[in-house]
Every structure is written in C-alpha cells, then in structure tokens.
Amino acid sequence: MKIAQKFAVIFLFHLVSWNINAQDLSYAKSCIKTLCSEEFAGRGYVQNGDKNAANFIRQEYAKHKLIPLGEKYFQPLGFPVIYYPNEVEIKLDNRPVFAGHDFILNPGCPSVKGTYKVLQLDSAMIDNSQEFKRIKGLNLKNYFIVVDDIKNKNFIHPERAKEILNNTLKAKGLIYKNNKTLVWSPAMDFAPFPILYFKAGTFPNLVLEMEIKIEAAHKVHGTQNVLGYIKGRVQPDSFIVFTAHYDHLGKLGNDAIFPGANDNASGIAMMLDLARHYAKNPPEYSVVFMAFAGEEIGLIGSYYFVENPLIPLKKISLLLNMDLMSTGDEGLTVVNATEFPYLYEQLKLCNLSGQYLPDIAPRGKAANSDHHYFTEAGVPSFFFYLRGNYHHYHDVEDTYEALTMSKYNEAFMLMVDFANWRMREYIDKNKK
Template sequence: MILSKTHILALVIGSFGVLNNSWAQDRFTAQEHINELCSDAYFGRGYINKGDSIAAAYLKQNFIEIGLLPGDSSYYHRFTLDVNTIPVASVSIDGEELSPGKDFVISPGSNSSSGNKELLFFSEKLLESDKAPRKIKKALRKGYLPVIGLYDKSNKKVVANINEIRKCHEKSTIAFLKENLTWSVSRKQKRGCEIWFLDSVFNKFSKDVSFVIEADFIKNYNSQNVIGYVEGTEQPDSFIFFCGHYDHLGKMGNATYYGANDNASGIAMLLDMAIYFQQHPQKYTIVFVGFAAEEAGLIGSYNYVLNPPERMPLKNTRFVFNMDLMGSGSKGATIVNGNIFKSYYDDLVQINDKEGYLPTIKSRGKAANSDHYYFSEAGIPSFFIYLMGDYTFYHIPEDNPSNLKLGPYYEKSFMLIRDFIILLNK
C-alpha cells in the first residue's frame, strides 16, 4: 500500500511519544560543551592564538568519540581567508583606563594607532554644517582626537558629512559615540583607526585621551570546517545536513567575546544530534558540519558549497538544517527560509502543534545571515532555526556561560528538530 504524505506524517508523529521515552539528550551535558567552548583556553574561538583551530580540534575529537565517520579522508575541510585582528586595545581618558568591549571597541577594520591627544567633541548640530569636514580636518591637523557624537542616521546632511570625513581622512584616527557596542570581524584592514565609545559612559567634558591600538592583518589564514557523518541504511549516497558555526569573534585587546549563545549553543545541539542519529541511523546519510569563519562573512559554508568533499556531492543533498542561537526558546523559534520552502515549514509546524514543543514557530524569507544561505542559493532546501527569548546578549563579552543557562526549551527544540529529520527520512 502506498501512503500519502499526510498518512506518513500522522504515523511519524504518533511514534514520537515512544521516541521521547526511549532517549532524551541531557541539557546539562550541552551546558558543559558551552562552558568548554567559552573557556579562556579557546580565546573566543577567533583568529588570535588560533582560537578557531582549538575549537575545531575539540569538535573533531567529539565526532570521533561519538563514532562519526570522517567527511572525506579527514574530518577537516580546509580553506583560507584574510582577516584583521586587534590584539592590543588600550584606551585611557583623563588618566582612567577604560574597559575594552564595555566602554569602547575598536572598529574591526582598523589599523594600528597610538597617541596622547586632546579630545574635541562634535555634536550633531555641528556636523550638519557645511564647515564640519573642514573643522574636523583642522582638529586633526592640530593634534586633537575628534569625537563624533550620536546622530540621527536619517539626517542625510550629517551622514554625507561623516562619509566625506571618513573618505578624506582615511589614514587618521577618529572617535565615534555609539548607543551600543557590538563588535564583529573584518576581512579587510583600513589605513586609519576608529575608536567607538559607549555614549552612556563617555564624559563629553573629558579633556585628554591616551591610546595604543595594535592591529595585525593576516593574509591567507588557515581555517577548517569539521565534518562527520552517519551512513544511511538504505540510500547512503543521499544526504541530510545538520550544521552550525563553531567560530566566534575572538579577542579585542583584553576583551574576550565568548559566544555562548552565538554559537556554542548551536554546536552543543549539533553534538546532541550526532549522538542521537549515530545511535539511530536513518534511511539517508546524516552529515554533521561545524562551519568556521561564519562571523567573517559565511566564509566556511561558502567554501564548502564551492568545493564540497568528493564523497558528498551537493546534488545529492536533500536538506540542510542550520542551527544558530539555540540557547533560549521561551518565545519560540524563527525559521529563516520558512517562507521559501513552505511545505517543509508546514511539516515542522504540524509536528510542533501536535507535540507542543515550542510556544510558536515563526517564518521568515531569504536572508544571508547564517550558514544555510549558500546552500539555498545553490538550490538545496535549507532552514536556519534560531530560538527566541529574553536573552539579549549579542556580539558583546556578556554573551558568556554565566549569563546563558540552558532551560527545558533547549531539550524541546532538540526533539522538534529530531522529529522533523526523522520525517524527512520516511
């Protein structure tokens, strides 16, 4: 008898209660993975002290211990990228040393710079003037550090003047006030330097600044994706992918960006999925990939799609499930590409409606915001799931294990994704 997709879905959902009782991952072990990946020994899983490679070795060792087979001749899928790093970032105002990552950050594409200068503050009103670029030039010539105050991004005159200032003084050091100090990774290095101060801690009446910024631009930095798989029982040459990025921002001076939610949580989930499906092989081969250099612009996944392992041709990939920001869930989940691959999204929602795993599952369209993107651009059905909740720390040092404590929605999201993948194998 040939069953319709609706009948198959009903049978699969009906079996989930048995699965839930027979195996459940341990969120406390997942928390241990997060704690380990966010320890100081990993240097923020970035490029200073090869923190990303230390994390890759940890992931590889876990793949081996779980019993995953290597993606090709090795667990590593290697590539190179250019990347700018800021190993030294020291700033003092009026003799008081500021805290990197909290009081200030250095624009990620900055060059080295140092000096002892007087501060000169430029308000939005001053920046509206046609004379603003000339006044900045004069301030720089006299040895000041110009500080650009907060401004309305919709103020076209101010934006135009700031663009001209940046263009005309690209070798100079200029400061900006920011409402929030999120950081990122740059694959380029500019000729100048920008210091970004947090507006709420910056005293506009301060007089003097002392700073030492050392940037190190690394060409052809060696990195690697980490790949393992469980061979399918019936169609081993067809593949379903789990993935998540293991890299984060690394260090800026003495500040470490730990990336507990982004994305140590996704790697913990990846390892949980690997344990489950190694114990429960499916019809199709299940592939597990920890991508590198996501924070540098999806470089690891781009290189994978460009040059996949010979064992795993893209044309044989049936689905990609990317997990990023998996530490909350009290407000449900969002599926990027849910609007694009509607039938798959409907299946996921139907499972959730039946089992009550998450409060809601929202859908979004296409977005180049994580490692699913280049797979879907290559025509492969791909989801990016991220959990929603009250956790607000993103690209700041406070995204660390002290603030991220996994709750029951981690386990429930695991069961939701697991059940969906089982359905894809029917």
C-alpha cells in the first residue's frame, strides 16, 4: 500500500469511527419533522395518525436491523377513546372562532349543536346574594354561562362559584374566558357537559348568541406498541431498555392539529437515534427499544406491556424513559431519582465527567410517563425530561419549527455513557 493510500484509509477510518460513535442531530431532526408532518395527524385518533407513526417507527427499526419483538415489531392493544371526526365550528354573533387557536374543549366534551344564548357572570354578580338567587331561578338550558378565569379569583362565596363550575344551574355548557394557554388532552369517557376555554382576548365582553357544532364520537381504538432490540455481545439475556411514547393528541377538526414536537416526537427521535447508534456499536447487553402507544390518555401502552411483557421484566437492569427531550439549556430532571439513589449518583458522575448538561435535578416517584408501571413492577427506571425555555405543552404550537434541540447532543451522550456504565458495572461484578 502506498503511503498516500494509507493516509486516505486512516482518514476514512477516523471519519467512519467518528460517525458511528456520535449522535446524529440531523437524523433526529428529520425524525421529528416526519412525525410532526400532516400525514401523521398529531399521532392521535383520527386519519390513522398513530398508525402512520407506528409504521414509520417500524420502518426505522428495520433500517437499523433491530430484531423484532411481537409480530413484526408490533404489540397490538386497544382502548376506548372520545374523538372528533368532523369540523368543530363555533361562531360568536356570526363571527367564526377557531379550535386550537381561539378556544379549546374540555377532555371528553360531548356533542353539542345549535344556537345558544350567552350569559356572562362576573364576581360581583356571584357575590351579590339577591342577584345570585335570581340567576339560580332562571331556566338556563339554552344558555352557555361565561366566567372569567374563575379558578384564580378569590371569591367571597366559593360555594357559589362551585355551583356554577359544577353546572348545578343546568346550563347547556360553560365557557371560561381569558385563559393563558389552550391545553388539551384526550379522554376515554364523555364529560358531563361541554366546557369551552377561550384564550385571553378572544371572547368579547358582549356576545348575544353562539352558534356551535361539536360532534364527539366514541370508539375502541386499535393501536400498538412498537418494539425491537439489538442482541448483546456479552450478556444477551440482560436488558437495557429505552422507552418513549409516540402518540399525541391528534386533531380537533381540521384547524387544530397537535403536532407534539417536544411531546414526544423529540423522545422518539432520540430513541431511534440510540437504536441507530447501538446497531453500529454492538452493546454488551441486549438493548431494547420500546415506542409506546396511548400514553397521553393514561399510560395505556406501557401498562399493557408490563402486564404482557415480551422480555422478562426481572432481567431489565435499567430502563430510561424519554419524554420532552428538545431543550436542555436549564438541564435534565430525573423522575425516580430518590427511588434509586445509587443510580442517580452514577448518572451525575457521568454528567460531570462528560461535562454535558448544566444541571441534573432529582424528583421523586411520579406516575407522569411510561416509566411508571415498570417502576411499580420493580424495574430500576428513570424518566428523563429536559428543561429549557420552551412553553408549548399540549397545544397547537408545539411544532417542529419551534424546537431548538439546543442540548440534544449532550443529552444523547449522557444516555449512552450512563447505559454503558450500567452494562459494564454488571459485567464487572459478575466476573468477581
């Protein structure tokens, strides 16, 4: 071999080894962009949103040559859900307002169609005994009652406020106006009556009539967890598990699409990038990748897996759940830190030696993402979420374009270091 050739080979080797050892931010970004695109319809319960997302994840698993768990990577399951197949339409005195942008519905909002009168109540009316008595005497079945951000006010008569909010006045529905954000969530059951939350400045002080058309439907939604793994070189029957939920809220009519870029396309992207990484750098343990369905409606996919495990739960030495992974300027929060102090200390050491994130913050146990049922089943598990200057949550503005991915590389490296430490630690211990 000539010297020039040798150099070329060495150069190439370095290039390749750098590539296979590092994260791939552009790959992660392209995954998020795809998962947030219109075709995926907010990865929810309309227009095959979550099915398309599951198929995309399956394709990526196959690309990285993951070994399938379940039937071609799928573990099917189902659960009931309320969904909104058609346009959600509201007009205030003939002026249209838009779902997701001007207003949002309560989870499980029942169907309502027609033209209704509007009764706006302020705290003076509620606090005045005579006036309140008069209002209570009205027949309000053709009315929507409007209150101004009532939860945050100090009422002299909180029991009266409660009567209104619980709709003991038997109005057709309620409207909260002047909300800061329009946060939505899916539901399994119908709510007892419709509630509309209007963003600050979108519900005028004087409205006489409201025209409304909301068609809520109920179904048992068939979905699937998407599961695959890379076989360990040294100890294939021990497992490190990376999890993230791929579902989000879907759509509310045609105007409101909830892309869920941070929640949780970002976690899925990091999980797929980890799959890509470990496929090229075969690990000592088997490394399993679990993309869960039905998280937003109540951790259904991960619960189903824990009840019907496709690997022995006792053989999982560490599970890392990623949910909300697009920031990091303010650091990382670790749910379950206080449950597993030894692991938490090691995580901090990994972060210190790699100089990755500015802060690692501990949290206690919380049933707030897919790690939860694994923890309950005795699996050592952490839920990681990154913190930073990003304030869109369960709203239509949690978009691909809004993400910065500012500490993606650092968070990725921390995951790998920590997972690799755990494998090495077990293997070293077993040698003794």
